Amino acid sequence: MSKTPLTLRGAEQLRVELHRLKTVDRPNVIAAIAEARSYGDLSENAEYDAAKERQGFIEGRIAEIESKLARAQIIDPALLDAEGRCVFGATVDVEDQDSGEQATYQIVGEDEADIKAGKISINSPIARALIGKFVGDIAQVQAPGGLREYELLDVRYE
Template sequence: MSSVPITKHGAGLLKEELQRLKTKERPAVINAIAEARAHGDLSENADYDAAKERQGFIEGRIADLEGKLGAALIIDPTTLDADGRVVFAATVDLEDLESGEKVTYQIVGTDEADIKHAKVSVTSPIARAIIGKAAGDVVEVQAPSGGREYEILEVRYV
């Protein structure tokens, strides 16, 4: 399996979720199954069916998180020395040349992308367009809504 880049912060969030699932959610669902079994006939026991379904979801998510963390290449943006170039985990200030609107994005792994928090996936059109560029460069981004030009104002590794 090839390594998948993820920021140090993103890896921390996945580890927290894994810990919560293993220490809180898993024991709670095991107790719910035991309690439902105590009610007798399992063939028509909705509580039992719901708890078993929840258990399947939890175990699947645990396996998924363990797989992602096992394949993760954790990158701490504060340790990057990319000579001012846009790389994975960099935070980039951009200006839309048509509207003059300024935006800031951090390039992150696919699992931690969240546009509401200005985190864009490394596989997104905007990230693919700016990777390898530096402050002052103008890039054209081919997005589903059409082409847009951005100027890279600043590249930070925070």
């Protein structure tokens, strides 16, 4: 079983979701199933079918989160000392060499990725190109529109 990198914040978000699923969603769906059963004939009971489907989703998500947390290698970016090298958990400032546009990204686990929040997956093409680079280095990224080049302007561990 391979370890999956996850930031401290990402692990906490998964724990919060797991707690909600177990303490709020699971009891609610059990109550909904009990109520639907009280309506009688289960063969034509849409409420029962919907509640059972929801229960399956909740139980599947609980199992998925528990598995991810069991496999997680939790990394606190604030404790990293990669000597200026771009690594998992680092926050980087980059500049597109063609357009001159600058962007800030944090390299995170797949479950944490949210491009609108500036969090990119470790498995994304740009993150893979940036890993191991230092400030001033150029990362070449094969994008759908062709080869793009990004200069690494800053690396922070926060």
